[in-house]
Amino acid sequence: MTVQRSLIIGGAISLFFLALATLSLLWVPHEVTSLAIANRLQGPSATYLLGTDQFGRDILSLLMVGAQTSIAVAVAAIGIGAGVGVPLGLLAATQHGRFGDELIMRGNDLIFAFPALVIAILITATYGPSAFNAILAIGIFNIPVFARVTRAGALPIWTLDYILAARVAGKSKLRISLEHILPNILNLIIVQATIQFSLGILAEAALSYVGLGAQPPTPSWGRMLAEAQTMIYTHPMLAILPGACIMALVLGLNLAGDGLRDQLDPRLERTLK
Amino acid sequence: MTASPRLELENLTITHEGGALVSDLSLKLAAHRITALVGESGSGKSMTALAIMGLLPPGCSAHGSVLLNGTDSLLGLSDRKMCQLRGRKIGMIFQEPMTALNPVMQIGAQVAETLMVHRITLNRRAAMAQARAILDRVGLAQIALDRYPHELSGGQRQRVAIATAIAAAPDILIADEATTALDVTTQQGILALLKTLVAADGMALLLITHDLAVVASMADEVAVMNQGRIIEKGDAKRLLSNPRDPYTKALLSAARPAPKEPQPVSGETLLSVEGVSRIYPPKRLGLRKSEPFVAVRDANLTLKRGECLGIVGGSGCGKSTLARAILGLEAAQAGKIVLDGTQVHPKMPLENRRHLSIVFQDPYGSFNPRWWVGRVIAEPLDLQNVTSDEVTSRVATALEQVGLSPQDAQKYPHQFSGGQRQRIAIARALITRPDIVVLDEAVSALDVSVRARVLDLLKSLQKELQLSYIFITHDLTVVAHMADHIAVMEHGVIVEQGPAHQILSAPKHPYTENLLNTAPRLAAAPQKRTVS
Numbered sequence A: 001m002t003v004q005r006s007l008i009i010g011g012a013i014s015l016f017f018l019a020l021a022t023l024s025l026l027w028v029p030h031e032v033t034s035l036a037i038a039n040r041l042q043g044p045s046a047t048y049l050l051g052t053d054q055f056g057r058d059i060l061s062l063l064m065v066g067a068q069t070s071i072a073v074a075v076a077a078i079g080i081g082a083g084v085g086v087p088l089g090l091l092a093a094t095q096h097g098r099f100g101d102e103l104i105m106r107g108n109d110l111i112f113a114f115p116a117l118v119i120a121i122l123i124t125a126t127y128g129p130s131a132f133n134a135i136l137a138i139g140i141f142n143i144p145v146f147a148r149v150t151r152a153g154a155l156p157i158w159t160l161d162y163i164l165a166a167r168v169a170g171k172s173k174l175r176i177s178l179e180h181i182l183p184n185i186l187n188l189i190i191v192q193a194t195i196q197f198s199l200g201i202l203a204e205a206a207l208s209y210v211g212l213g214a215q216p217p218t219p220s221w222g223r224m225l226a227e228a229q230t231m232i233y234t235h236p237m238l239a240i241l242p243g244a245c246i247m248a249l250v251l252g253l254n255l256a257g258d259g260l261r262d263q264l265d266p267r268l269e270r271t272l273k
Numbered sequence B: 001m002t003a004s005p006r007l008e009l010e011n012l013t014i015t016h017e018g019g020a021l022v023s024d025l026s027l028k029l030a031a032h033r034i035t036a037l038v039g040e041s042g043s044g045k046s047m048t049a050l051a052i053m054g055l056l057p058p059g060c061s062a063h064g065s066v067l068l069n070g071t072d073s074l075l076g077l078s079d080r081k082m083c084q085l086r087g088r089k090i091g092m093i094f095q096e097p098m099t100a101l102n103p104v105m106q107i108g109a110q111v112a113e114t115l116m117v118h119r120i121t122l123n124r125r126a127a128m129a130q131a132r133a134i135l136d137r138v139g140l141a142q143i144a145l146d147r148y149p150h151e152l153s154g155g156q157r158q159r160v161a162i163a164t165a166i167a168a169a170p171d172i173l174i175a176d177e178a179t180t181a182l183d184v185t186t187q188q189g190i191l192a193l194l195k196t197l198v199a200a201d202g203m204a205l206l207l208i209t210h211d212l213a214v215v216a217s218m219a220d221e222v223a224v225m226n227q228g229r230i231i232e233k234g235d236a237k238r239l240l241s242n243p244r245d246p247y248t249k250a251l252l253s254a255a256r257p258a259p260k261e262p263q264p265v266s267g268e269t270l271l272s273v274e275g276v277s278r279i280y281p282p283k284r285l286g287l288r289k290s291e292p293f294v295a296v297r298d299a300n301l302t303l304k305r306g307e308c309l310g311i312v313g314g315s316g317c318g319k320s321t322l323a324r325a326i327l328g329l330e331a332a333q334a335g336k337i338v339l340d341g342t343q344v345h346p347k348m349p350l351e352n353r354r355h356l357s358i359v360f361q362d363p364y365g366s367f368n369p370r371w372w373v374g375r376v377i378a379e380p381l382d383l384q385n386v387t388s389d390e391v392t393s394r395v396a397t398a399l400e401q402v403g404l405s406p407q408d409a410q411k412y413p414h415q416f417s418g419g420q421r422q423r424i425a426i427a428r429a430l431i432t433r434p435d436i437v438v439l440d441e442a443v444s445a446l447d448v449s450v451r452a453r454v455l456d457l458l459k460s461l462q463k464e465l466q467l468s469y470i471f472i473t474h475d476l477t478v479v480a481h482m483a484d485h486i487a488v489m490e491h492g493v494i495v496e497q498g499p500a501h502q503i504l505s506a507p508k509h510p511y512t513e514n515l516l517n518t519a520p521r522l523a524a525a526p527q528k529r530t531v532s
Helices: A005-026 A059-094 A099-112 A116-127 A131-158 A161-168 A173-209 A221-231 A237-264 B045-053 B079-085 B107-117 B124-137 B154-166 B184-201 B212-218 B236-241 B246-255 B319-326 B373-381 B388-401 B406-410 B418-430 B448-465 B476-482 B500-505 B510-518
Strands: B007-016 B019-029 B034-038 B060-068 B090-093 B172-176 B204-209 B221-226 B229-235 B269-280 B293-304 B308-312 B334-339 B356-359 B436-440 B468-473 B485-490 B493-499
Touching (some): A005 A237, A059 A131, A059 A173, A059 A221, A116 A131, A221 A237, B019 B060, B019 B204, B019 B229, B034 B045, B034 B184, B034 B212, B045 B204, B107 B154, B154 B184, B184 B204, B184 B212, B184 B510, B212 B246, B221 B236, B221 B246, B229 B236, B229 B246, B269 B319, B293 B319, B293 B468, B308 B476, B319 B436, B319 B468, B356 B418, B373 B388, B373 B406, B373 B418, B418 B448, B476 B500, B485 B510, B493 B500, B493 B510
Parallel strands (some): B034 B221, B308 B468, B356 B436, B436 B468
Antiparallel strands (some): B007 B019, B269 B334, B485 B493
């Protein structure tokens, strides 16, 4: 079996950032909470590989811990979205054409009808800015995405003969959903998860940028960008580095998602007869 | 008629990654003649058609020579050159009329498109007028140009597809299984239309099919393909009545299974269907409500132990809906179904479900592709009180009963051929030791030689296990081979039922008579076509 090239490249980029984030849990070159104004705004050197910011913090360390924040927020948001959305989608598919289906899907539409970022701002403005509230806000908007993908994937499978065979055997809809439907649409859900992952990274960066995500002193790519903007002409690297990280990780995740979709597509497994 | 052939294939070889899909194929298509290319799936007949059209899938290459009208070589032409020939010189009709038409384009525009693309008319108005004339020719005079494909029936759609294929008056028409997806009565109409068009326009028709009965009623010449080679070719009448090659002989005998000898079935009544109706509730369409749809009306049937009941009818006649009610999947709105003294309904106890099982048509959609075969077969036992050791031994027994080996339980469904998959489906149906097996078009998707073996298997299992079958099909040869008793359905109503030999030899209802008359039959001698 050949592996899609976009999956290899995207996977490598994503895993690189994941490795950075994991490493930052155990070790960083310099403590990110210790300020050393004397060393502020230094260029790259042997001690500070990517230089220091206006408070004398090591930028490489900030980026590493920032990756950890971004990834943690995005993954937790996917957990909320998929954890609620997938069961909802499966349930809607079993109720297809009936009131339950309508109720779930119109509820979804209702969430879709609000601009996600504005609601996230509302939540964080009401309950105070924190990483936890950012997770909650992003996660809620992941729910309808997963519910839709799940339902759309499940409906055609419900019409297949092996589902009818399972019903002849007397199996309940719940059991059929878990035994037959879910394993057959898992590829769709995984691909959607990688896409939501990259959107989650962007959303976290945006919330932090406007000061509603992770709070100081927790480093975050979005806040690094916000803090760098007053110095963008004198010290452009302060903005470019976190910006490049966001871009690279989002690009990597999108490539990986694309590659995964092609890789998991069963139609590609079939060879020409 | 010794005019130069319209299309001449010589030593055509098609290879894919080193392996030959078609080797050394030589064939001539003459004007006014219908040449049939017959073979089972995978024999290379569709590949041959695609090679002629220059539409081989990537990775395939064709060698040899394909000559159009004696001079123009088609192989190795650039795609731009081929585009000018496709549709203009060579038309093609496909099996599935729904996917061959563009669903968002009006039918008149689709026919006119061919005319405009080939610059036969550049004026849109004139093209539409010509499209009207062509649609009239294919028997769609009543259908407006601005209808969409989904508003038409399967047969009408196939007529539109034919209209687009003949719009530019091509020299050659290729029909690839063009009637396979249609009902027998519809099929008859399409075949008659093709015959008329060939006679009138002098096209050379290449009829690609697996159905020897269609060949018998249509073709002037036949070429039989097996594993990429032409095994035997010649005059249709001669070849069908006196085949020389053993493969052709086997194919012919498999295609006409002998009708079952009438024999009395003495078993007790196992299942009775009394006045059953299946009515779908009205649908809400905006503010209006549709009428309730009656899929089955007042059906009465009985099935004895060891008997095979055939239910025959065209698509949409309600036969599968009735089967679902009998299986207890959907509730009947009127009447009752009694199995061995207990009533069948969707909420019946699991213990009663064990007596009923089903085998489906599609050997590809019948299994969860992510389960290995052993689990697939054992699924009906999941909710029964059976120990895991017994499940393993019963799976092994079932596999042996259907002629597979117990080791096959470790494989995945996609590792099996169509016929083997159908055997797996039968094994799954037998695992609960049922009394009644519903066979819903169970052999319709199989090649004739595979079909003959599966039918043999079904018959021997029936004897061995004292099974009763409900055999649902549109194919009269098969039902004659299997059934003791036949019920004919039309528009949800059982119009006629009785002993099989009686229904088949002396039908009383006009619909049954029509079914019997329109089904192309192999036994019938090929009719001589008059060529002007």
